[in-house]
Amino acid sequence: MSRAQFEDRLFGILRLVVIIALVVATVFPFYYMVMLSFRSTGALLLDPGALVPSLKELTLGTYRNILEPTSAGGQGLLGMLRNSALVSLGTVALTLAASVPGAWAISRLKFFGSRQISAVFLAVYLFPATLLAVPLFVVFSRMGFQGSLTGLAIVYIAQTVPVSIYMLKNYFSTVPVSIEEAAALDGCSRPAILRRVVLPLAAPSLMATGLYVFMIAWNEFLFALLFLASTPGKWTVSLGLKQMDNAIQVPTTVLMAGSVVLTVPVIVLFYAAERFLTEGLTSGADKG
Amino acid sequence: MSTPTGGTRRRKSPLAAQQNRAGLAFVSPTLLVVLVIVVIPILWTFLLSFQRARLIDLQNMNLFGDWTTDNFVQVFTQPGFWSSLWTTLVYTVGGTVGSIALGLVAALALRRPFRGRGLLRGTMLLPYVAPVVAVTYVWETALSPQTGIVNTWGRHWLGWHKPIAFLSTSDYPADILGLRVHLPLALLTVVAFETWRYFPFAFLFLLARLQAVPGGIEEAAMVDGATLTQRFRHILLPQLMPVIALLSVLRFIMTFNKFDDVYLLTGGDSGTDVVSVRVYDFLTASYDVGSAAAQALVLAVILMALLGVYFAFFAKRVQEEQA
Numbered sequence: 171m172s173r174a175q176f177e178d179r180l181f182g183i184l185r186l187v188v189i190i191a192l193v194v195a196t197v198f199p200f201y202y203m204v205m206l207s208f209r210s211t212g213a214l215l216l217d218p219g220a221l222v223p224s225l226k227e228l229t230l231g232t233y234r235n236i237l238e239p240t241s242a243g244g245q246g247l248l249g250m251l252r253n254s255a256l257v258s259l260g261t262v263a264l265t266l267a268a269s270v271p272g273a274w275a276i277s278r279l280k281f282f283g284s285r286q287i288s289a290v291f292l293a294v295y296l297f298p299a300t301l302l303a304v305p306l307f308v309v310f311s312r313m314g315f316q317g318s319l320t321g322l323a324i325v326y327i328a329q330t331v332p333v334s335i336y337m338l339k340n341y342f343s344t345v346p347v348s349i350e351e352a353a354a355l356d357g358c359s360r361p362a363i364l365r366r367v368v369l370p371l372a373a374p375s376l377m378a379t380g381l382y383v384f385m386i387a388w389n390e391f392l393f394a395l396l397f398l399a400s401t402p403g404k405w406t407v408s409l410g411l412k413q414m415d416n417a418i419q420v421p422t423t424v425l426m427a428g429s430v431v432l433t434v435p436v437i438v439l440f441y442a443a444e445r446f447l448t449e450g451l452t453s454g455a456d457k458g
Numbered sequence: 459m460s461t462p463t464g465g466t467r468r469r470k471s472p473l474a475a476q477q478n479r480a481g482l483a484f485v486s487p488t489l490l491v492v493l494v495i496v497v498i499p500i501l502w503t504f505l506l507s508f509q510r511a512r513l514i515d516l517q518n519m520n521l522f523g524d525w526t527t528d529n530f531v532q533v534f535t536q537p538g539f540w541s542s543l544w545t546t547l548v549y550t551v552g553g554t555v556g557s558i559a560l561g562l563v564a565a566l567a568l569r570r571p572f573r574g575r576g577l578l579r580g581t582m583l584l585p586y587v588a589p590v591v592a593v594t595y596v597w598e599t600a601l602s603p604q605t606g607i608v609n610t611w612g613r614h615w616l617g618w619h620k621p622i623a624f625l626s627t628s629d630y631p632a633d634i635l636g637l638r639v640h641l642p643l644a645l646l647t648v649v650a651f652e653t654w655r656y657f658p659f660a661f662l663f664l665l666a667r668l669q670a671v672p673g674g675i676e677e678a679a680m681v682d683g684a685t686l687t688q689r690f691r692h693i694l695l696p697q698l699m700p701v702i703a704l705l706s707v708l709r710f711i712m713t714f715n716k717f718d719d720v721y722l723l724t725g726g727d728s729g730t731d732v733v734s735v736r737v738y739d740f741l742t743a744s745y746d747v748g749s750a751a752a753q754a755l756v757l758a759v760i761l762m763a764l765l766g767v768y769f770a771f772f773a774k775r776v777q778e779e780q781a
Contacts, residue, residue, distance in 0.1 A: 219610035272488030281481025298715035305499040328495035429592035
């Protein structure tokens with residue numbers, strides 16, 4: 171067997187092993203999460219190593235416990251879901267409104283600094299979120315925004331505008347210029363071109379960008395912790411789960427049910443928009 | 459015709475000037491938002507770090523005034539700062555290298571089309587898109603010494619004598635090849651988590667680049683008798699290098715500033731006290747805004763210095779190899 175043949179065979183096998191290992195590594199934690207969320211604490215303590223729990227020990231009590239409002243003896247996750255949804259949707263609307271005109275201008279119009287500006291926006295990520303957190307924390311506690319969902323959404327804009335501009339810019343430049351020129355010849359002003367021609371054509375990509383922003387806002391933890399920690403009524407799901415873990419002894423299986431509730435919306439949205447998302451994020455990467 | 463540009467084709471400048479104005483007008487709302495929520499806070503951090511500022515004083519404090527460098531003296535002389543910086547570096551380099559290496563392996567494995575590859579590619583991205591609070595819980599639970607599946611199985615199948623507290627052991631004596639070494643176990647676990655959570659990011663970019671490599675070069679090399687490893691080393695790797703370099707910079711920046719992963723897994727205990735968690739502690743435990751700002755600023759400056767070194771030495775080399 172020549173070296174080439176040997177290598178082909180060796181890496182053929184290795185490739186299979188790697189793929190299986192990767193699938194296990196990525197899927198198992200999520201399986202473990204879902205599996206535990208349907209078990210009772212007692213069953214978990216008795217047999218912590220079980221991969222497939224027996225059917226009769228399965229329970230939905232964990233979900234009831236975590237979702238019910240605190241007045242009914244639960245952990246009140248339903249209210250937090252509402253908070254999370256409000257903040258995330260608000261962030262999506264505000265971020266898109268702030269970044270669509272800018273992204274279009276960068277992809278289409280030549281103006282002073284148009285080449286550098288998107289790099290400047292991305293430089294935002296050079297600064298640690300903690301660096302932004304300090305003054306924002308001060309301003310918000312001074313303006314009474316402490317514990318306000320609106321305040322949190324405003325902070326999230328800063329985190330999402332740069333990447334949203336980057337993605338939208340890439341999408342917009344795939345819209346053929348000639349269509350826009352035709353509209354301009356027919357007497358369309360620039361804002362009208364953007365609204366009537368570009369946005370309808372870029373609608374799928376607008377949705378993909380919106381979903382990415384939604385995921386960032388939905389998953390965010392640090393700023394929620396800084397701004398909302400003292401007002402339990404305003405907790406987002408991420409923050410609420412962490413605080414439950416800290417303060418009161420909530421059983422592991424109940425927390426797992428909460429984690430499932432927190433994760434499912436993101437995963438569903440992700441699979442719905444996966445193709446757009448991956449293309450939007452990596453377009454340009456293949457050009458080296 | 460409502461556009462004022464008609465008839466000005468002979469001279470280029472009015473059209474260009476008009477486009478310039480329109481461009482600036484379109485970009486200004488975005489610019490304003492970034493200015494107000496990002497640039498001004500950063501500048502203010504700069505001011506705060508040179509002031510004696512506690513949260514209570516801030517209500518009636520002057521924006522400019524009472525300049526002092528005490529905060530910085532305090533940052534550098536406080537016990538634990540240098541070790542915390544070292545921890546941050548180990549964590550950052552470990553997480554960056556780990557996630558890119560694993561991402562590269564994954565991209566190479568999924569390079570050729572096969573049935574179900576699309577689904578598999580989506581599955582690989584799960585750790586990256588799932589909420590950090592949820593996945594840190596799962597890791598914590600799975601690694602728990604009492605009820606975790608890892609310790610249960612470790613004792614059952616691997617013959618561990620007692621459960622290993624992965625996330626709360628700062629120093630784990632282990633015998634490797636007869637040598638007694640002390641492993642910073644919690645830190646290694648956090649690095650492993652970082653690798654697991656962010657390899658999809660590298661995987662996505664590397665796979666996109668791999669699919670753009672023209673097949674002809676590799677076929678020619680194959681005809682010339684180049685083996686698989688030779689083709690990887692001399693054809694694929696040089697093509698991937700720019701993306702790997704870009705990913706290294708991106709991941710380094712993001713990991714260096716990372717807060718929530720470490721905070722949620724260990725709370726910064728057991729030898730995992732990265733600087734961003736320290737800033738948070740300063741801010742919330744003692745309400746010492748000045749010190750927190752100084753610490754955050756030092757972190758940003760160190761990051762920029764490291765990036766400067768990187769761009770001065772390595773980026774140039776990659777460019778030369780490209781040319």
